[in-house]
Amino acid sequence: MELFETMIQHTSVRSFTDQKLSAELQEQLVLAAQSASSSNFLQACSLIQVTDNIKRKAIETIAKFPVDNGTNGQFYIFVADLNKHAQVLQQQNLSTEHLSTMESLVVAIVDTALAAQSMAVYAESVELGICYVGGIRNDLFKMKDLLDLPKFTYPVFGLFVGYPAEKNEVKPRLPKTAILNTNTYQPFTPAMLADYDEVTTTYYLERSTNMQATSWSEKVRRHFAQARRSNTIDFLKKQGFVF
Amino acid sequence: MELFETMIQHTSVRSFTDQKLSAELQEQLVLAAQSASSSNFLQACSLIQVTDNIKRKAIETIAKFPVDNGTNGQFYIFVADLNKHAQVLQQQNLSTEHLSTMESLVVAIVDTALAAQSMAVYAESVELGICYVGGIRNDLFKMKDLLDLPKFTYPVFGLFVGYPAEKNEVKPRLPKTAILNTNTYQPFTPAMLADYDEVTTTYYLERSTNMQATSWSEKVRRHFAQARRSNTIDFLKKQGFVF
Numbered sequence: 488m489e490l491f492e493t494m495i496q497h498t499s500v501r502s503f504t505d506q507k508l509s510a511e512l513q514e515q516l517v518l519a520a521q522s523a524s525s526s527n528f529l530q531a532c533s534l535i536q537v538t539d540n541i542k543r544k545a546i547e548t549i550a551k552f553p554v555d556n557g558t559n560g561q562f563y564i565f566v567a568d569l570n571k572h573a574q575v576l577q578q579q580n581l582s583t584e585h586l587s588t589m590e591s592l593v594v595a596i597v598d599t600a601l602a603a604q605s606m607a608v609y610a611e612s613v614e615l616g617i618c619y620v621g622g623i624r625n626d627l628f629k630m631k632d633l634l635d636l637p638k639f640t641y642p643v644f645g646l647f648v649g650y651p652a653e654k655n656e657v658k659p660r661l662p663k664t665a666i667l668n669t670n671t672y673q674p675f676t677p678a679m680l681a682d683y684d685e686v687t688t689t690y691y692l693e694r695s696t697n698m699q700a701t702s703w704s705e706k707v708r709r710h711f712a713q714a715r716r717s718n719t720i721d722f723l724k725k726q727g728f729v730f
Numbered sequence: 731m732e733l734f735e736t737m738i739q740h741t742s743v744r745s746f747t748d749q750k751l752s753a754e755l756q757e758q759l760v761l762a763a764q765s766a767s768s769s770n771f772l773q774a775c776s777l778i779q780v781t782d783n784i785k786r787k788a789i790e791t792i793a794k795f796p797v798d799n800g801t802n803g804q805f806y807i808f809v810a811d812l813n814k815h816a817q818v819l820q821q822q823n824l825s826t827e828h829l830s831t832m833e834s835l836v837v838a839i840v841d842t843a844l845a846a847q848s849m850a851v852y853a854e855s856v857e858l859g860i861c862y863v864g865g866i867r868n869d870l871f872k873m874k875d876l877l878d879l880p881k882f883t884y885p886v887f888g889l890f891v892g893y894p895a896e897k898n899e900v901k902p903r904l905p906k907t908a909i910l911n912t913n914t915y916q917p918f919t920p921a922m923l924a925d926y927d928e929v930t931t932t933y934y935l936e937r938s939t940n941m942q943a944t945s946w947s948e949k950v951r952r953h954f955a956q957a958r959r960s961n962t963i964d965f966l967k968k969q970g971f972v973f
Contacts, residue, residue, distance in 0.1 A: 491852060521904070570917070575951060581951065607844075608733075667776075668776065715831070
């Protein structure tokens with residue numbers, strides 16, 4: 488029951504103390520990530536821990552996330568990685584044709600996300616705080632240069648792990664009726680949206696920091712009002728994927 | 731520490747007992763999934779639990795996974811879902827242009843995988859067994875028909891959850907040196923591969939069921955020797971995504 492309580496209290500942490508993660512804990516975090524399920528046991532995920540201050544600063548600029556603040560937290564870049572598999576094929580002069588597909592990319596992204604979430608859940612179970620940093624995708628080409636990413640790799644997100652200095656309130660999720668259906672997809676109705684907007688408007692107005700007059704649907708509209716990371720396809724093509 | 735031990739003992743379970751999941755446990759599984767991180771709080775994931783025997787049989791045929799065996803296990807289809815967001819935009823006559831992108835699809839796939847892995851880790855922490863069923867992607871168009879999936883949705887995998895009848899041995903993961911680097915990507919070397927092939931050859935020869943003379947690299951070669959789910963792009967285009 489304790490794990491369940493921890494999980495439903497999840498919030499992203501953006502402010503960390505100076506407490507270092509022990510070597511043992513760092514080891515466990517990586518093992519937890521590696522123990523996640525992997526499609527056909529391909530293990531299409533690599534981690535790059537960024538400790539170099541210059542690289543952290545550069546990533547902070549790209550991601551607009553203060554990765555440099557938590558100097559004693561660990562910062563892992565989770566890379567969807569089919570480069571290892573390409574090497575296996577190339578060593579025997581085999582084609583990478585079936586590796587460079589959308590399906591393979593999905594496999595690698597899913598493997599990567601499963602590994603990260605195992606790390607995240609384990610981290611929170613030992614009272615660490617975590618934050619996913621999708622902002623690294625703001626400049627995929629610079630991330631590639633910074634981390635020397637080879638063909639058939641795609642940096643999906645960062646995961647910052649450290650001891651939380653403060654935690655935000657838990658955000659109210661979509662109601663279960665809106666996300667869980669039985670046997671058939673049920674559309675999200677205007678009434679469900681109106682109800683949820685009411686819940687989220689109250690949440691954003693009443694939370695203790697960063698109060699805003701907004702709602703979930705307003706956030707969604709703003710999110711999709713502009714082009715976001717529109718060179719993703721170009722990047723993935725240069726990395727060897729075919730669309 | 732107990733959670734860590736559970737996590738590193740993870741193996742997929744393909745054989746379940748008849749023990750039913752209590753209503754409370756089912757509720758917790760869904761809440762655990764919903765509590766995972768979500769990119770920009772978009773919550774771009776829906777779950778469809780498949781209880782209908784005809785649909786389960788149809789999915790069993792598509793996925794080549796015995797979802798019909800564990801009649802008292804729960805079977806959830808995890809759907810990357812931007813349909814809700816498209817509805818929010820369309821209610822105000824706004825364009826879905828920036829929602830139909832590769833970046834948005836990545837966000838939805840990642841949200842979906844994080845939610846699933848939270849469910850999976852929680853399930854295993856209460857001694858349930860789980861198996862991801864990527865095989866649902868073998869026929870995306872049939873899955874769409876079976877579950878009435880609307881535009882801007884993509885069924886990523888199933889997750890079967892039940893009480894395990896038997897568990898396989900834990901598979902030896904890639905060595906930490908092959909998946910964790912510091913500050914820069916380090917190629918997977920032929921020596922690393924040779925070492926790992928030795929480890930996996932021993933594992934496949936000595937495991938108690940389904941013994942095989944093979945190795946990790948042999949599995950990788952076979953996996954990529956054929957086209958896999960090669961209509962994924964067509965499917966995603968029909969669902970509204972633009973590549």
